[in-house]
Amino acid sequence: KGNNNLVKAVRACWASLFTARAIYYRVKNNFEHMKVLIAVVVQKMVNSDKAGVTFSVNPSTNNENEIVVEACFGLGEAIVSGSVNPDSYIVDKNSMEIKSRDIKEQEWAYVRDESGKTVKKTIKEEMRGIQILKNEEIIKLAEIAKKLEEHYNKPQDIEWAIEKDKIYVVQTRAITTIKKIEEEKEAEEITIEEQKTTEEETEKTPAEESSDISNAEILVTGNTASPGIASGIVKIVHEVNELSKIQKGDVLVTKMTNPDMVPTMKRASAIVTNLGGTTCHAAIVSREMGIPCIVGTGNATSVLRENTIITVDATHGKVYKGRITIKKPKQAEEIRRDYGELITATQIKVVMDFPEYAEKAAATGADGVGLLRAEHMILGTKVHPAYLVKQGRKQELIDILVKGISTVARAFDGKPVWYRTLDAPTDEFKSLEGGSDEPEEENPMLGWRGIRRSLDQPGFLRAEFEAIKKVHEIGLKNVGVMIPLVTRVDEVRRAKEILDDVFDDEYVEFGIMIETPASVWIIEDICKLGIDFVSFGTNDLTQYTLALDRNNDLVQKHYDELHPAVLAEISRVIKICKKYNVQTSICGQAGSKPKMAAFLVRQGIDSISANPDAVQKIRQTVAITEKRLLLDAERRNLRPQQ
Structure with a gap:
């Protein structure tokens, strides 16, 4: 509000003409920088009750005879950013009849408060799951889309808002990425086995399945981040504001994922990135979600074509042209043997980011949660945590944490759940409300993060501890x-002093992450201070020990958690912790690797945390290693004395 803010907003729009992406686009298309113009439209704010987007051509199937309308409650930011799953309606363009309705349950909406700020508002229970748009509104929006397409003579991507039953079109633009149906059919002809292009058939095939795919064309290759196979339509995302185009079953192709993309990642059948290694954001999140993911391709966003069909074989790090059904040969069918439940002395736990997957993770039979990350619970609010505390809204933050932590604690009732306090680098905070004051850091991985930041902002650390206390109290x-x-x-x-003050000296398990060489060398002094457990964060420990960036695909070949230096650090810490009766665990991605698991058991680690999909494999490795150690010990006892 106000003239000054209006001028700032107009200047920001003008400045967008010279963002890196805009400059790159002009260079790529040979447009002269000084001959490209921009106009800023200043219009009344539509304080919408409902909002959404309309596509005059079905963007998922390229069907020119279908109009797709998507809607959400409140302001349109929720749907454009991909933060909510919208209602989706398909209208026949010729008969103007509604062909299908996909109704979703929306729990919250963006609304404008009295001060003019955009805030989240919880939707009443009785309003959740109802059809957002009236049938006549759906038809009216479809008619508008048809008229706009006829006027511009091109398929249109339209944003709209409804305030007090009046429809406002706030933006329309050509869908330049839509391919003709004839081209789509031609693309499907190269597939190994033709299938109908429907959402239902976008399927994942178990990693161990294989078939002769010698005739298929490989488009790009990369590193396996999350194994599995899936087919779908390519959707390339360069900026966060493009996330709304990702439909359920599409393949998300991007330079690198970030926390803002998590709601959208849940809709994708597979993920392919240019950058990153096996411990990058895309890899960690996709593994927990069970979505096939290939990282570090280098060129996926430039080689893969928007709206074409591909098959992502993440198990082998390959992306194929067209839709391929890989069938398991009969002779290779898995032979299942029931050996009974494996019982190991070494506990096998899981690593978790998302409380909504707690029941699924608990169903693996894991012995607890070795790492419950705070980042996605907090960053999912879209508001900077320190900003909430500063604004006197600390209780909101505590409530969010209590809800997430208690969900996991209930699923693992009677088993330990270790919550790690916030460890988000500054670059992950910038996009949040109140994040504009975040410092610019050359290398956020080595910057203001972890406990060093939490102690500089003790109000937030205290809020985390208060949330855990409340979970204990229930x-x-x-x-x-x-x-x-x-x-x-x-x-x-x-x-510890802050924790003891919050808990009033009531007992709560307290431990530290071993992620830096410094912590390895001062571990004895830390044990003397009094801790209950340590957990190896091998993702960071490896990168700090070997002096390489784990998100840099150029040095991925050197990233090795089994490097002698890393193993020596782990061995040293376990030995000292045993001396002081401190539990030892691991929660890095290395815990999901059988070789590392075997090494850790031999060193005497107390527990190993793995991704949910690796729990049984690691338990088997641990069981075999433990039995081998027992057998070796027995053989030594039976060996004749010389």
Whole structure:
């Protein structure tokens, strides 16, 4: 509101003409920078009750005879950013009849408050799951889309808002990426086995399935981040504001994912990125979600074509042209043997980011949660946590954490759940409300993060501890807390003081992450200070020990958690912790690797945390290793004395 803010907003629009993406687009298409113009339209704010987008051609199937209308409650930002699953309606363009309705349950909406700010508002229970648009509104929006397409003589992507039953079209633009149906059919002819292009047939095939695919064309290759196979339509995302085009079953192709993309990642059948290694954001999140993912292709966003069909074989790091059904040969069918439940002395736990997957993770039979990350619970609110505290809204933050932590604690009732305090680099905070003051850092991985930041902003750390206390008070006392990126004994001491003050000296399990070489070398002093457990964060420990960026695909070939230096650090810490009766665990991605698991068991680790899909495999490895150790010990006892 106000003239000054209006001028700032207009200037920001003008400045967008010279963003990196805009400059790149002009260079790529040979447009002269000084001959491209931009106009800024200033219009009344539509305080919408409902909002959404309309496509005059079905963007999922390229069907020119269908109009797709998507809608959400409140302001349109929720649907454009991909933060909510919208209602989706398909209208026959010729008869103007509604062909299908896909109704989703929307729990919250963006609304404009009295001060003019955009805020989240919870939708009443009775309003959730009802059809957002009236039938006549759907038809009216379809008619508008048809008229706009006829006027511009091109398929249109239209944004609209409804306020007090009046429809406002706030934007329309040509869908330049829509391919003709004839081209789509031609693309399908190269497939190994033709199938109908429907959402239902976008399927994942178990990683161990294979068939002769010698005739298929490989488009790009990369590193396996999350195994599996899926087919779908390519949707390339360069900016966060493009996320709304991802439909259920599409293949998300992007430079690299970030926390803002998580709601959209859940809709994708597969993910392909230009950058990243096996421990990058895309890899970690896709593994927990069970979505096939290939990272580090280098050129997927430039080689893959929008709206074409591809098959992502993430197990082997290959992307094929067309839709391929890979069938398991009969002779290779898995022979299942029931050996009974495996019982191991070493506990096998899971790593978790998303509380909504807690029941699924618990169903693996895991012995607890070795790492419950705070980042996605907090970043999912779209508001900077320190900003909430500063605004006197700390209770909102506590409630969010209590809801997420208690969901996991209930699913693992009676088993330990170790919550790690916030460890988000500054670049992950910038896009949040209140994040504009985040510092610019050359290398956020080595910057203001982990416990060093939490101690600089103790109000937020205290809020995390208060949330855990509240979880304990409702009877879920299986939750412990650990602090990340420790480099000094004093950091542990100060964190313990805040924890003891919040809990009023009531007992709560307290531990630290071993992620830095510094923590390896001061571990004895930390044990003397008094901790219950340590957990190896091998993702960071490896990158800090080997001096390489784990998100840089150029050095991925050197990234090795089994490097002798890393193994020596782990061995040293386990040995010292045993001396002080401190539990040892691992929660990095290396815990999902059988070789690392076998090494850890031999060193005497107390528990290993793996991705949910790797729990049984790691339990088998641990069981075999433990039996081998027992057998070796027995053989030594039976060996004749010389």
